[in-house]
Amino acid sequence: MYSTKFSVSLHILSLIALKEEKSITSDYIAGSINTNPVLVRRLMSLLKKSGLIVAQTKIGATGLAKPANEISMKEIFIAVEGDAPIFKIHEDTNQNCPVGARIGSVVTHVNHQMKEKFNEELDSIYLIDILMDLDEQTNINDHTEVMK
Amino acid sequence: MYSTKFSVSLHILSLIALKEEKSITSDYIAGSINTNPVLVRRLMSLLKKSGLIVAQTKIGATGLAKPANEISMKEIFIAVEGDAPIFKIHEDTNQNCPVGARIGSVVTHVNHQMKEKFNEELDSIYLIDILMDLDEQTNINDHTEVMK
DNA sequence: TTAAATAGTAACTATAATGGTTACAAATAG
DNA sequence: CTATTTGTAACCATTATAGTTACTATTTAA
Numbered sequence: 230m231y232s233t234k235f236s237v238s239l240h241i242l243s244l245i246a247l248k249e250e251k252s253i254t255s256d257y258i259a260g261s262i263n264t265n266p267v268l269v270r271r272l273m274s275l276l277k278k279s280g281l282i283v284a285q286t287k288i289g290a291t292g293l294a295k296p297a298n299e300i301s302m303k304e305i306f307i308a309v310e311g312d313a314p315i316f317k318i319h320e321d322t323n324q325n326c327p328v329g330a331r332i333g334s335v336v337t338h339v340n341h342q343m344k345e346k347f348n349e350e351l352d353s354i355y356l357i358d359i360l361m362d363l364d365e366q367t368n369i370n371d372h373t374e375v376m377k
Numbered sequence: 378m379y380s381t382k383f384s385v386s387l388h389i390l391s392l393i394a395l396k397e398e399k400s401i402t403s404d405y406i407a408g409s410i411n412t413n414p415v416l417v418r419r420l421m422s423l424l425k426k427s428g429l430i431v432a433q434t435k436i437g438a439t440g441l442a443k444p445a446n447e448i449s450m451k452e453i454f455i456a457v458e459g460d461a462p463i464f465k466i467h468e469d470t471n472q473n474c475p476v477g478a479r480i481g482s483v484v485t486h487v488n489h490q491m492k493e494k495f496n497e498e499l500d501s502i503y504l505i506d507i508l509m510d511l512d513e514q515t516n517i518n519d520h521t522e523v524m525k
Numbered sequence: 526t527t528a529a530a531t532a533g534t535a536a537c538t539a540t541a542a543t544g545g546t547t548a549c550a551a552a553t554a555g
Numbered sequence: 556c557t558a559t560t561t562g563t564a565a566c567c568a569t570t571a572t573a574g575t576t577a578c579t580a581t582t583t584a585a
Contacts (some may be wrong), residue, residue: 231464236484236547240467243476248579254531261474262467265576277521286532288583302487315413316379319388319410319542327410328391335507339450346498348489359483366479380543432560434552465572471560501553523585532581543570552561 233317234309237262238272239359245282245290246297246360254289272309279308297360303351315343382457386420387507390453393430393438394445394508398439402437420457427456445508451499470523 244258255273259266273290276282282298284290293300318336323329392406398409407414423439424430429448432438441448466484471477 230461233467234572235464236466236480236488239484240470240476240480243480247476251385257532258476259384260476261470261471261478263471264467266531267534267576268574276535284532285583287530287583290555296411307552315379316383317416318382318384321411321498323409323411327515328388328395328511328526329409329411331511332388332391334514335510336387338510339387340384341503342502343495343498349493350494354487359487362483362486363476363479366482368473374490374491376496382543404560414560415547415563418543419563422562431555432561435554435559437560467573526566526585528581528585532560533579535578536557536576538575539571539573541572546565546567548563548565550561550563552559553557554559555557 231310233304234272237264237268238276238309239356240304241272242271242274242281242293242300242356243359243363246293246356246362248290248292248335252289252291257289275309276305279304281305281308293356296357298357300356301352302354303348303355305356306351314340315347316340379458382420383454385412385416386424386453386457387504389417389420389424390437390441390448390504391507394441395511396438396440400439401439404509410497419443423457426451427452429453441455441504444505446503446505448504449500450504451496451500453504454499462488463495464488 239263244261245253249284255266255269258273259269262269273282273284277294279283280294280302282290283292283294318333318340320333322333383449388410389406390450393401393481403414403417406421407417416482425432427444428442430438431440431442453525466488468481470481486494
Protein backbone atom coordinates (compact mmCIF):
# COMPACT_ATOMS: atom_id res chain seq x y z
CA MET A 230 0.00 0.00 0.00
CA TYR A 231 1.29 3.45 -0.87
CA SER A 232 1.89 5.98 1.92
CA THR A 233 -0.31 8.86 3.03
CA LYS A 234 1.87 11.29 1.03
CA PHE A 235 -0.50 11.34 -1.93
CA SER A 236 -3.71 11.88 0.05
CA VAL A 237 -2.05 14.46 2.31
CA SER A 238 -0.90 16.27 -0.84
CA LEU A 239 -4.49 16.42 -2.08
CA HIS A 240 -5.42 17.99 1.25
CA ILE A 241 -2.63 20.55 0.91
CA LEU A 242 -3.49 21.40 -2.70
CA SER A 243 -7.18 21.76 -1.86
CA LEU A 244 -6.42 24.20 0.94
CA ILE A 245 -4.16 26.24 -1.32
CA ALA A 246 -6.71 26.24 -4.15
CA LEU A 247 -9.61 27.22 -1.90
CA LYS A 248 -7.83 29.71 0.35
CA GLU A 249 -9.46 33.11 0.67
CA GLU A 250 -6.43 35.01 1.94
CA LYS A 251 -3.68 35.85 -0.53
CA SER A 252 -1.36 33.28 1.02
CA ILE A 253 -1.40 30.30 3.38
CA THR A 254 1.38 28.96 5.63
CA SER A 255 2.60 25.42 6.33
CA ASP A 256 1.61 26.02 9.96
CA TYR A 257 -1.99 26.71 9.01
CA ILE A 258 -2.12 23.73 6.65
CA ALA A 259 -0.62 21.46 9.32
CA GLY A 260 -3.44 22.62 11.60
CA SER A 261 -6.07 21.42 9.14
CA ILE A 262 -4.36 18.07 8.59
CA ASN A 263 -3.54 17.64 12.27
CA THR A 264 0.12 16.95 11.74
CA ASN A 265 3.53 18.58 11.87
CA PRO A 266 4.36 21.67 9.76
CA VAL A 267 7.70 20.13 8.73
CA LEU A 268 5.89 17.22 7.13
CA VAL A 269 3.74 19.69 5.24
CA ARG A 270 6.77 21.72 4.16
CA ARG A 271 8.48 18.58 2.88
CA LEU A 272 5.50 17.75 0.67
CA MET A 273 5.06 21.39 -0.38
CA SER A 274 8.71 21.46 -1.35
CA LEU A 275 8.12 18.49 -3.70
CA LEU A 276 4.93 20.03 -5.10
CA LYS A 277 6.79 23.26 -5.71
CA LYS A 278 9.70 21.50 -7.45
CA SER A 279 7.20 19.76 -9.74
CA GLY A 280 5.66 23.09 -10.70
CA LEU A 281 2.31 22.59 -9.00
CA ILE A 282 2.33 25.35 -6.40
CA VAL A 283 3.97 28.71 -5.79
CA ALA A 284 5.37 29.42 -2.32
CA GLN A 285 7.93 31.73 -0.82
CA THR A 286 9.63 32.46 2.45
CA LYS A 287 7.81 34.60 4.97
CA ILE A 288 4.39 34.60 3.34
CA GLY A 289 3.74 30.94 2.50
CA ALA A 290 2.00 29.48 -0.52
CA THR A 291 0.40 32.11 -2.72
CA GLY A 292 -1.48 29.64 -4.94
CA LEU A 293 -1.44 26.90 -7.52
CA ALA A 294 1.16 27.24 -10.27
CA LYS A 295 -1.51 26.46 -12.86
CA PRO A 296 -5.30 26.06 -13.00
CA ALA A 297 -6.86 23.14 -11.09
CA ASN A 298 -8.20 21.67 -14.32
CA GLU A 299 -4.63 21.34 -15.60
CA ILE A 300 -3.25 19.50 -12.56
CA SER A 301 -3.77 15.74 -12.84
CA MET A 302 -3.54 13.13 -10.09
CA LYS A 303 -0.66 11.65 -12.07
CA GLU A 304 1.46 14.79 -11.68
CA ILE A 305 0.68 14.95 -7.98
CA PHE A 306 1.35 11.26 -7.40
CA ILE A 307 4.66 11.32 -9.24
CA ALA A 308 5.68 14.54 -7.48
CA VAL A 309 5.43 12.97 -4.02
CA GLU A 310 5.66 9.20 -4.57
CA GLY A 311 7.96 9.13 -7.57
CA ASP A 312 7.50 7.17 -10.78
CA ALA A 313 8.72 3.77 -9.57
CA PRO A 314 7.21 0.51 -10.88
CA ILE A 315 4.13 -0.95 -9.17
CA PHE A 316 5.88 -3.87 -7.49
CA LYS A 317 9.43 -4.95 -6.66
CA ILE A 318 11.04 -7.82 -8.51
CA HIS A 319 13.35 -10.34 -6.89
CA GLU A 320 16.63 -10.02 -8.78
CA ASP A 321 19.39 -12.63 -8.79
CA THR A 322 17.25 -15.65 -9.78
CA ASN A 323 19.00 -18.89 -10.69
CA GLN A 324 20.15 -18.53 -14.29
CA ASN A 325 20.68 -22.28 -14.58
CA CYS A 326 16.95 -22.87 -14.30
CA PRO A 327 14.95 -22.16 -17.48
CA VAL A 328 12.19 -20.50 -15.46
CA GLY A 329 14.62 -18.63 -13.20
CA ALA A 330 16.47 -17.31 -16.24
CA ARG A 331 13.35 -16.03 -18.00
CA ILE A 332 10.81 -15.07 -15.34
CA GLY A 333 12.48 -11.67 -14.79
CA SER A 334 11.63 -10.21 -18.19
CA VAL A 335 8.13 -11.73 -18.06
CA VAL A 336 7.19 -10.18 -14.70
CA THR A 337 8.85 -6.91 -15.73
CA HIS A 338 6.46 -6.84 -18.67
CA VAL A 339 3.46 -7.34 -16.35
CA ASN A 340 4.87 -4.63 -14.09
CA HIS A 341 5.03 -2.14 -16.97
CA GLN A 342 1.55 -3.07 -18.12
CA MET A 343 0.14 -2.47 -14.62
CA LYS A 344 2.02 0.80 -14.25
CA GLU A 345 0.76 2.09 -17.58
CA LYS A 346 -2.87 1.44 -16.65
CA PHE A 347 -2.29 2.90 -13.21
CA ASN A 348 -0.90 6.11 -14.71
CA GLU A 349 -3.74 6.27 -17.24
CA GLU A 350 -6.25 6.17 -14.41
CA LEU A 351 -4.35 8.80 -12.42
CA ASP A 352 -4.27 10.93 -15.54
CA SER A 353 -8.06 10.83 -15.89
CA ILE A 354 -8.71 12.66 -12.61
CA TYR A 355 -7.87 16.32 -12.08
CA LEU A 356 -7.57 18.54 -9.05
CA ILE A 357 -10.69 20.38 -10.19
CA ASP A 358 -12.64 17.12 -9.67
CA ILE A 359 -11.43 16.96 -6.07
CA LEU A 360 -12.43 20.59 -5.50
CA MET A 361 -15.86 19.96 -6.99
CA ASP A 362 -16.34 16.89 -4.78
CA LEU A 363 -15.39 18.98 -1.76
CA ASP A 364 -17.85 21.64 -2.78
CA GLU A 365 -20.63 19.12 -3.30
CA GLN A 366 -20.08 17.74 0.21
CA THR A 367 -20.26 21.27 1.54
CA ASN A 368 -23.71 21.75 0.05
CA ILE A 369 -25.03 18.42 1.26
CA ASN A 370 -23.86 18.62 4.86
CA ASP A 371 -24.45 21.46 7.29
CA HIS A 372 -21.84 24.16 6.88
CA THR A 373 -19.03 23.81 9.37
CA GLU A 374 -17.53 27.04 10.63
CA VAL A 375 -14.21 28.03 9.09
CA MET A 376 -11.32 26.82 11.21
CA LYS A 377 -9.96 29.35 13.66
CA MET B 378 5.87 0.23 -4.28
CA TYR B 379 4.50 -3.22 -3.56
CA SER B 380 6.83 -5.96 -2.31
CA THR B 381 8.39 -8.80 -4.26
CA LYS B 382 5.72 -11.18 -2.95
CA PHE B 383 3.63 -10.94 -6.10
CA SER B 384 6.44 -11.46 -8.60
CA VAL B 385 7.96 -14.26 -6.50
CA SER B 386 4.52 -15.89 -6.47
CA LEU B 387 4.43 -15.80 -10.26
CA HIS B 388 7.79 -17.54 -10.25
CA ILE B 389 6.48 -20.21 -7.86
CA LEU B 390 3.26 -20.76 -9.82
CA SER B 391 5.17 -21.01 -13.10
CA LEU B 392 7.48 -23.67 -11.69
CA ILE B 393 4.52 -25.65 -10.35
CA ALA B 394 2.62 -25.35 -13.63
CA LEU B 395 5.59 -26.37 -15.76
CA LYS B 396 7.06 -29.08 -13.54
CA GLU B 397 7.70 -32.42 -15.22
CA GLU B 398 7.87 -34.53 -12.06
CA LYS B 399 4.64 -35.31 -10.23
CA SER B 400 5.53 -32.93 -7.40
CA ILE B 401 7.95 -30.15 -6.53
CA THR B 402 9.29 -29.08 -3.13
CA SER B 403 9.78 -25.65 -1.55
CA ASP B 404 13.51 -26.45 -1.44
CA TYR B 405 13.67 -26.93 -5.19
CA ILE B 406 11.62 -23.79 -5.84
CA ALA B 407 13.83 -21.77 -3.47
CA GLY B 408 16.79 -22.94 -5.54
CA SER B 409 15.31 -21.48 -8.71
CA ILE B 410 14.44 -18.17 -7.02
CA ASN B 411 17.72 -18.06 -5.11
CA THR B 412 16.12 -17.48 -1.75
CA ASN B 413 15.13 -19.27 1.42
CA PRO B 414 12.71 -22.24 1.39
CA VAL B 415 10.78 -20.78 4.35
CA LEU B 416 9.97 -17.68 2.34
CA VAL B 417 8.71 -19.92 -0.45
CA ARG B 418 6.65 -21.99 1.98
CA ARG B 419 5.07 -18.84 3.41
CA LEU B 420 3.92 -17.75 -0.04
CA MET B 421 2.88 -21.30 -1.00
CA SER B 422 0.84 -21.45 2.18
CA LEU B 423 -1.07 -18.33 1.10
CA LEU B 424 -1.51 -19.61 -2.45
CA LYS B 425 -2.82 -22.89 -1.06
CA LYS B 426 -5.26 -21.13 1.29
CA SER B 427 -6.59 -19.14 -1.67
CA GLY B 428 -7.22 -22.31 -3.63
CA LEU B 429 -4.57 -21.78 -6.28
CA ILE B 430 -2.23 -24.71 -5.66
CA VAL B 431 -2.32 -28.17 -4.12
CA ALA B 432 0.50 -29.17 -1.78
CA GLN B 433 1.00 -31.66 0.99
CA THR B 434 3.51 -32.69 3.57
CA LYS B 435 6.34 -34.93 2.50
CA ILE B 436 5.84 -34.67 -1.27
CA GLY B 437 5.47 -30.91 -1.92
CA ALA B 438 3.23 -29.19 -4.44
CA THR B 439 1.49 -31.59 -6.78
CA GLY B 440 0.11 -28.93 -9.10
CA LEU B 441 -2.21 -26.00 -9.69
CA ALA B 442 -5.65 -26.29 -8.07
CA LYS B 443 -7.25 -25.20 -11.33
CA PRO B 444 -6.18 -24.61 -14.96
CA ALA B 445 -3.75 -21.77 -15.67
CA ASN B 446 -6.34 -20.01 -17.82
CA GLU B 447 -8.63 -19.76 -14.79
CA ILE B 448 -6.07 -18.20 -12.43
CA SER B 449 -5.99 -14.42 -12.78
CA MET B 450 -3.31 -12.02 -11.57
CA LYS B 451 -5.98 -10.56 -9.31
CA GLU B 452 -6.43 -13.80 -7.39
CA ILE B 453 -2.67 -14.18 -7.03
CA PHE B 454 -2.14 -10.57 -5.99
CA ILE B 455 -4.90 -10.66 -3.40
CA ALA B 456 -3.69 -14.02 -2.11
CA VAL B 457 -0.26 -12.69 -1.21
CA GLU B 458 -0.65 -8.91 -0.90
CA GLY B 459 -4.21 -8.74 0.41
CA ASP B 460 -7.02 -6.56 -0.87
CA ALA B 461 -6.07 -3.31 0.88
CA PRO B 462 -6.70 0.10 -0.75
CA ILE B 463 -4.06 1.57 -3.06
CA PHE B 464 -2.84 4.28 -0.71
CA LYS B 465 -3.08 5.12 3.00
CA ILE B 466 -5.20 8.02 4.18
CA HIS B 467 -4.23 10.30 7.04
CA GLU B 468 -7.05 9.93 9.58
CA ASP B 469 -7.78 12.39 12.36
CA THR B 470 -7.94 15.56 10.25
CA ASN B 471 -9.18 18.77 11.87
CA GLN B 472 -12.99 18.57 11.86
CA ASN B 473 -13.24 22.30 12.54
CA CYS B 474 -11.82 23.06 9.11
CA PRO B 475 -14.26 22.67 6.21
CA VAL B 476 -11.59 21.04 4.07
CA GLY B 477 -10.26 18.92 6.94
CA ALA B 478 -13.77 17.69 7.68
CA ARG B 479 -14.55 16.69 4.09
CA ILE B 480 -11.29 15.69 2.41
CA GLY B 481 -11.44 12.19 3.93
CA SER B 482 -14.46 11.00 2.00
CA VAL B 483 -13.21 12.69 -1.18
CA VAL B 484 -9.81 10.98 -1.18
CA THR B 485 -11.44 7.70 -0.13
CA HIS B 486 -13.50 7.94 -3.30
CA VAL B 487 -10.37 8.45 -5.42
CA ASN B 488 -8.77 5.53 -3.59
CA HIS B 489 -11.68 3.22 -4.48
CA GLN B 490 -11.68 4.42 -8.06
CA MET B 491 -7.97 3.65 -8.39
CA LYS B 492 -8.34 0.28 -6.71
CA GLU B 493 -11.18 -0.73 -9.00
CA LYS B 494 -9.16 0.03 -12.13
CA PHE B 495 -6.15 -1.68 -10.64
CA ASN B 496 -8.15 -4.84 -9.99
CA GLU B 497 -9.70 -4.70 -13.46
CA GLU B 498 -6.25 -4.66 -14.99
CA LEU B 499 -5.06 -7.52 -12.75
CA ASP B 500 -8.15 -9.44 -13.76
CA SER B 501 -7.33 -9.11 -17.45
CA ILE B 502 -4.11 -11.13 -17.22
CA TYR B 503 -4.04 -14.85 -16.48
CA LEU B 504 -1.36 -17.29 -15.44
CA ILE B 505 -1.59 -18.90 -18.87
CA ASP B 506 -0.33 -15.60 -20.36
CA ILE B 507 2.73 -15.75 -18.12
CA LEU B 508 3.39 -19.35 -19.12
CA MET B 509 3.04 -18.46 -22.79
CA ASP B 510 5.45 -15.54 -22.39
CA LEU B 511 7.94 -17.87 -20.71
CA ASP B 512 7.57 -20.35 -23.54
CA GLU B 513 8.05 -17.69 -26.17
CA GLN B 514 11.27 -16.56 -24.52
CA THR B 515 12.43 -20.17 -24.50
CA ASN B 516 11.97 -20.40 -28.26
CA ILE B 517 13.69 -17.11 -28.97
CA ASN B 518 16.75 -17.62 -26.79
CA ASP B 519 19.08 -20.61 -26.83
CA HIS B 520 17.77 -23.39 -24.60
CA THR B 521 19.31 -23.29 -21.17
CA GLU B 522 19.95 -26.64 -19.56
CA VAL B 523 17.45 -27.72 -16.94
CA MET B 524 18.59 -26.75 -13.45
CA LYS B 525 20.38 -29.52 -11.60
C1' DT C 526 18.05 48.74 8.68
C1' DT C 527 16.31 45.60 11.59
C1' DA C 528 13.20 42.24 13.50
C1' DA C 529 9.88 38.80 13.07
C1' DA C 530 8.05 35.21 10.43
C1' DT C 531 8.46 31.47 7.47
C1' DA C 532 10.37 28.21 4.08
C1' DG C 533 13.72 24.71 3.54
C1' DT C 534 16.41 21.08 5.29
C1' DA C 535 19.30 18.19 8.27
C1' DA C 536 19.21 15.04 11.87
C1' DC C 537 17.07 12.20 14.96
C1' DT C 538 13.37 8.82 16.87
C1' DA C 539 9.71 5.31 16.84
C1' DT C 540 7.09 2.19 14.32
C1' DA C 541 5.94 -1.06 10.78
C1' DA C 542 6.88 -3.98 6.75
C1' DT C 543 10.00 -6.74 4.22
C1' DG C 544 13.28 -10.30 3.32
C1' DG C 545 15.89 -13.58 5.33
C1' DT C 546 17.19 -17.10 8.82
C1' DT C 547 17.04 -20.88 12.51
C1' DA C 548 14.39 -24.08 14.77
C1' DC C 549 10.95 -27.28 15.53
C1' DA C 550 6.35 -29.67 15.68
C1' DA C 551 3.00 -32.08 12.72
C1' DA C 552 2.05 -34.88 9.06
C1' DT C 553 2.77 -38.59 6.00
C1' DA C 554 4.87 -41.42 2.10
C1' DG C 555 7.24 -45.39 1.74
C1' DC D 556 9.13 -46.73 11.79
C1' DT D 557 11.76 -43.24 9.73
C1' DA D 558 13.09 -39.81 6.74
C1' DT D 559 11.21 -35.94 4.46
C1' DT D 560 8.69 -31.95 3.96
C1' DT D 561 5.19 -28.64 5.18
C1' DG D 562 3.65 -25.11 8.23
C1' DT D 563 4.82 -21.80 11.70
C1' DA D 564 6.89 -19.33 15.40
C1' DA D 565 10.52 -16.48 16.64
C1' DC D 566 14.10 -13.67 15.70
C1' DC D 567 17.27 -10.20 13.07
C1' DA D 568 18.71 -6.57 9.74
C1' DT D 569 17.24 -3.25 6.61
C1' DT D 570 14.27 0.17 4.77
C1' DA D 571 10.34 3.46 4.58
C1' DT D 572 7.16 6.25 6.94
C1' DA D 573 5.51 9.63 10.14
C1' DG D 574 6.71 12.69 13.37
C1' DT D 575 9.79 15.86 15.90
C1' DT D 576 13.55 19.38 17.15
C1' DA D 577 16.56 22.57 15.65
C1' DC D 578 18.84 25.42 12.67
C1' DT D 579 19.89 28.52 8.49
C1' DA D 580 18.37 31.38 4.69
C1' DT D 581 15.18 34.43 3.06
C1' DT D 582 12.29 38.23 2.92
C1' DT D 583 8.35 41.05 4.26
C1' DA D 584 7.19 44.90 6.61
C1' DA D 585 7.84 48.07 10.50
